[in-house]
Amino acid sequence: xxxxxxxxxxxxxxxxxxxxxxxxxxxxxxxxxxxxxxxxxxxxxxxxxxxxxxxxxxxxxxxxxxxxxxxxxxxxxxxxxxxxxxxxxxxxxxxxxxxxxxxxxxxxxxxxxxxxxxxxxxxx
Amino acid sequence: xxxxxxxxxxxxxxxxxxxxxxxxxxxxxxxxxxxxxxxxxxxxxxxxxxxxxxxxxxxxxxxxxxxxxxxxxxxxxxxxxxxxxxxxxxxxxxxxxxxxxxxxxxxxxxxxxxxxxxxxxxxx
Numbered sequence: 001x002x003x004x005x006x007x008x009x010x011x012x013x014x015x016x017x018x019x020x021x022x023x024x025x026x027x028x029x030x031x032x033x034x035x036x037x038x039x040x041x042x043x044x045x046x047x048x049x050x051x052x053x054x055x056x057x058x059x060x061x062x063x064x065x066x067x068x069x070x071x072x073x074x075x076x077x078x079x080x081x082x083x084x085x086x087x088x089x090x091x092x093x094x095x096x097x098x099x100x101x102x103x104x105x106x107x108x109x110x111x112x113x114x115x116x117x118x119x120x121x122x123x124x
Numbered sequence: 125x126x127x128x129x130x131x132x133x134x135x136x137x138x139x140x141x142x143x144x145x146x147x148x149x150x151x152x153x154x155x156x157x158x159x160x161x162x163x164x165x166x167x168x169x170x171x172x173x174x175x176x177x178x179x180x181x182x183x184x185x186x187x188x189x190x191x192x193x194x195x196x197x198x199x200x201x202x203x204x205x206x207x208x209x210x211x212x213x214x215x216x217x218x219x220x221x222x223x224x225x226x227x228x229x230x231x232x233x234x235x236x237x238x239x240x241x242x243x244x245x246x247x248x
Contacts (some may be wrong), residue, residue: 036172070197073206075223078241080204082197099199103225103241119229 001110007072007079010111011102014069014083019054023047028110036100036118062088065095077106125234131196131203134228134235138207143178147171152234160224160242186212191218199229214229 001009006026013022023031033050035042044053065086074083084099098118104112127213130150135143136194137146147155152161157174159166197207203234208223 002146032231049163073194073204073225074205075208075241076221076226076243080197080206080225080227080241082199082204084199101199101202101204101227103204105228105241113227117199117204117229120199 003077003106004074005088005107011069014044028112032113062090127201127230130230131197135193150235152236156237158239186214203228
């Protein structure tokens with residue numbers, strides 16, 4: 001798959017909320033996942049760590065009120081998209097926006113690195 | 125200016141090749157500029173350092189054969205765009221592609237951080 005094809009597929013799966021399938025289909029075993037600057041345990045490596053991060057997030061999530069994933073923009077083996085969600089989390093009494101710019105690196109048709117850019121304190 | 129307005133203005137100026145004007149108009153004095161992982165002197169800070177980096181690049185540039193800047197995608201105070209250029213550099217005998225994903229952070233209507241994602245070895 002080209003980077004454009006990987007990007008299109010990731011965006012399509014995320015729009016359907018199929019995050020686990022996206023990881024299984026598109027991620028390299030060597031995946032490196034980087035959260036925003038200042039996040040504790042900012043960088044994790046490997047499919048198990050990514051999957052665990054997803055499960056931890058899902059366990060805290062009460063309800064997704066709305067979500068939007070932009071079309072991807074591609075430059076060589078890098079691509080970027082935005083993900084905008086409004087959610088209710090179990091431990092927060094009000095709905096919050098979780099908006100981020102996501103940057104992905106692709107090698108040999110697999111995502112080998114992802115990095116997320118977002119403000120540290122989501123607005124209530 | 126909102127992040128969307130800063131993003132639109134940066135893209136408009138870059139499409140016209142007005143990089144110096146973009147820095148003057150849109151960049152914070154506290155700007156942090158981050159090149160790709162593995163680049164020597166990867167991170168520089170301040171308007172003087174950014175301007176000097178631009179001058180150094182311009183001094184090596186022979187000719188821009190084509191350039192494309194994508195529309196920006198925005199999430200809160202972050203935005204991303206791609207910049208694709210085909211150029212001739214003075215010290216390289218063939219035209220090269222310089223393609224990158226660019227991620228910007230905006231605070232109080234000014235760009236305070238930029239980071240570029242590209243492959244270390246441009247293809248000849």
